[in-house]
Amino acid sequence: MFESLTSRFGGAFSSLRSRGKISSSDIETTCEEIRQALLESDVALSVVEEFIEDIRKKSLDALPTLQSGSNQANAIFEIVNASLIAILGGQARRVRFAKNPPTVIMLAGLQGAGKTTLAGKLAKFYADQGNTPLLIASDLQRPNAVTQLQVVGESVNVPVFAPELGNGQGDPVKVAKAGIEFAKSKQYNMVIVDTAGRLGVDKELMKQASDIRDAVNPDEILFVVDAMMGQDAVRTSQAFLDGVGFDGVVLTKLDGDARGGAALSIASMTKRPIMFASTGEKLHEFDIFYPERMASRILGLGDVATLAEQAKKAFDTDTSAKLEAKFASGEDFTLEDFLEQLQAMSKMGNMSKILGMLPGAGQMKKQIENFDEGEIIRTKAIVQSMTPAERREPKLLNGSRRARIAMGSGRKVSDVNNLVDRFSAAQKMMKQVRNGGMPAGMPPGMAMPAMPKVTKPNNKKKSKSGNPAKRALEQGL
Amino acid sequence: MGLFSKFIAKIKGTNDFSPADWAELEQELLASDLGPTLTNNFLEAAKKVKSDNAELALIEILTSNLSKNSHEPVLVAGTTTIMVVGVNGTGKTTSVAKLASYYKKSGKSVVLAAGDTFRAAAVDQLKTWGSQIGVLVVSGKDNGDPASVAFDGAKNAHESASDIFIIDTAGRLHNKNDLMAELSKVKRVVEKVSPINEVLLVIDATTGQNGLQQAKIFTQCVEVTGIVLTKLDGSAKGGVALAIEAELGIPIKWVGTGESESDFALFDAQSYIKGLLS
Numbered sequence: 001m002f003e004s005l006t007s008r009f010g011g012a013f014s015s016l017r018s019r020g021k022i023s024s025s026d027i028e029t030t031c032e033e034i035r036q037a038l039l040e041s042d043v044a045l046s047v048v049e050e051f052i053e054d055i056r057k058k059s060l061d062a063l064p065t066l067q068s069g070s071n072q073a074n075a076i077f078e079i080v081n082a083s084l085i086a087i088l089g090g091q092a093r094r095v096r097f098a099k100n101p102p103t104v105i106m107l108a109g110l111q112g113a114g115k116t117t118l119a120g121k122l123a124k125f126y127a128d129q130g131n132t133p134l135l136i137a138s139d140l141q142r143p144n145a146v147t148q149l150q151v152v153g154e155s156v157n158v159p160v161f162a163p164e165l166g167n168g169q170g171d172p173v174k175v176a177k178a179g180i181e182f183a184k185s186k187q188y189n190m191v192i193v194d195t196a197g198r199l200g201v202d203k204e205l206m207k208q209a210s211d212i213r214d215a216v217n218p219d220e221i222l223f224v225v226d227a228m229m230g231q232d233a234v235r236t237s238q239a240f241l242d243g244v245g246f247d248g249v250v251l252t253k254l255d256g257d258a259r260g261g262a263a264l265s266i267a268s269m270t271k272r273p274i275m276f277a278s279t280g281e282k283l284h285e286f287d288i289f290y291p292e293r294m295a296s297r298i299l300g301l302g303d304v305a306t307l308a309e310q311a312k313k314a315f316d317t318d319t320s321a322k323l324e325a326k327f328a329s330g331e332d333f334t335l336e337d338f339l340e341q342l343q344a345m346s347k348m349g350n351m352s353k354i355l356g357m358l359p360g361a362g363q364m365k366k367q368i369e370n371f372d373e374g375e376i377i378r379t380k381a382i383v384q385s386m387t388p389a390e391r392r393e394p395k396l397l398n399g400s401r402r403a404r405i406a407m408g409s410g411r412k413v414s415d416v417n418n419l420v421d422r423f424s425a426a427q428k429m430m431k432q433v434r435n436g437g438m439p440a441g442m443p444p445g446m447a448m449p450a451m452p453k454v455t456k457p458n459n460k461k462k463s464k465s466g467n468p469a470k471r472a473l474e475q476g477l
Numbered sequence: 478m479g480l481f482s483k484f485i486a487k488i489k490g491t492n493d494f495s496p497a498d499w500a501e502l503e504q505e506l507l508a509s510d511l512g513p514t515l516t517n518n519f520l521e522a523a524k525k526v527k528s529d530n531a532e533l534a535l536i537e538i539l540t541s542n543l544s545k546n547s548h549e550p551v552l553v554a555g556t557t558t559i560m561v562v563g564v565n566g567t568g569k570t571t572s573v574a575k576l577a578s579y580y581k582k583s584g585k586s587v588v589l590a591a592g593d594t595f596r597a598a599a600v601d602q603l604k605t606w607g608s609q610i611g612v613l614v615v616s617g618k619d620n621g622d623p624a625s626v627a628f629d630g631a632k633n634a635h636e637s638a639s640d641i642f643i644i645d646t647a648g649r650l651h652n653k654n655d656l657m658a659e660l661s662k663v664k665r666v667v668e669k670v671s672p673i674n675e676v677l678l679v680i681d682a683t684t685g686q687n688g689l690q691q692a693k694i695f696t697q698c699v700e701v702t703g704i705v706l707t708k709l710d711g712s713a714k715g716g717v718a719l720a721i722e723a724e725l726g727i728p729i730k731w732v733g734t735g736e737s738e739s740d741f742a743l744f745d746a747q748s749y750i751k752g753l754l755s
Contacts, residue, residue, distance in 0.1 A: 039513045042685030045504045111708065111736075112566025112681060116597075141736070144602040151597035167605060199711035226566060230510040230685025232713035239712070253565060256650040258687040281565070281595070373655065 017073040042261030088291035089273035101189040109224035111197030114252035120152035121286035134188040136179035137162035138172040141196035200239030221246040233262035248275035335391040381409040510716035542723035563679035565648030568707040574606035575741035585640035590630025591616035592623040595647040624666040631670035651694035682715030703730035710734040
């Protein structure tokens, strides 16, 4: 996400850092580089100019006071960071809940921005927090948009109010109105209204959207926008602001490699905060938008805050507490614990996404992209093919057991051997740490699946081994 | 008056274009999503124009960025197989329907494969289109293997000796390696029945410079032979498609201009180029 912009910023700052003392002409050069980076990232020219003017002025103002400081480049960096956060909306804002439920959220945006999927994500997000949302299918335009919302609703266990089949039939305003009444009568505390995608220039559909707005009187109108959007973001968001009005912005498809200039443009031009960000096709891949985290991401500082939060969600307190107790009591870390960790890691989502949040990830972009997600799955398969006893006591793993595990997991015996070797090494290390009292860092299992796979050439010996495991290894099974 | 005609009028008249005018032109070109590189190239070339017919000269500069490859859709004897790919939400399914309708109207027999087994109700969406247009839609289970649906469709199209076979695929972001690998698999599997003659990448006209990246990676993966530029009926100009033509040589073949099945046309270079500057 934002990688290209990130590496551009990285370049601008590393050349600034290489200077001993920064002059005003260095600042001009840096500003020019940032200008180019922003333009390539689809930020609207007027927004770019304003932003550059702002940081140029602040940097030049600050320069005299920085002369003696050792790290002038960092001070300039801070100025840029702060300006980015300011544009992206300052403090993250939450949805305003209505005093008298239901809280009504209406979604609006262009075709294909991701409204229907987002409706499901929002519903899940708030249902998980103990709310009782109802989805209203007011997109009667696109073929089968209603069905799509029903499927989405079903998969997040949120009811969908859909009296009309859509496909061009029915009145979306009436549906929306009836939906609100239904929600009131059934005491849902939140209503999310999905509407048809429309172009900023389509007066008729824009009118329909404002009619829906007037009918449901929403507490929040969210403008849904694709992070890959180009310069038209400015015109379109202005058209929506004038035609329907909106209170906040939701950025979708942020898991792509879009530079996300649209986000900067829209936030800056409309003065509406970006409230949510959608980061994947699955219905849980969605979060509140944090301007300061996004600014860090753009500048290549990594997004440790998000990472920590995801880890906390995935490694539930029970598991962590159990592990800690085990560690303290001197018990061995077993393959069963390892499996639990692997499962927690998969819960955190895609590894390359996780690694991408680490500071300096911009520089390792290629490696991260090539991270083999399957490695975790394969490792899990091997451990899951073991009996509980074997997981607790890896010493049991003799040749024939290993051969069986290899069969069961569809891997080679060498893969099983490899895993067991790496595991025993980690186990040994843990013991040393405990006995030597060295500070413990990450949970030990964490690093294991990411380790490079060692594939040994298996053409060394010609004779057949009596041990089935070894034999399989020789035959390259 | 559009900026372009203003520009032309100025050149014709006094030939005196102030820095502010150039800045305005730059802004306009950037706003069309041409991107900074193409914009700078254009401005530099434009500054050298001394022709009496400045309008033609400037259109020529932009036109020279178009791909030298043919902008005509591929048609072969027997079944022409077309695969439609792209990122999420660009209008792939709608484009598949529009293509089907176009060929059906020109008297060809058409079979569709509902290869988007991922997005909720995408198969239904295509089926609804299919029954509206009157073409057969081959489909499988939701969340099923898209390659097997495409394979079944290809077999069906060949056995029924259909003229056109179009495969819809699920939207995928180009930076998801696993999903891109799935797409190559669909292509590989279909090509067991017959070669894919055309791979159309659907680009949303509102897309910014990321479109270039999309085209690059989809081409690496499945050899894109043409672009369908959708949503040109909005305020977006789709300038990134010209950047794709210039940098990657992939021609725009079709243009989508609305939600109805008839809002679809063959690419017309002149109106596209003029649109960029209107």
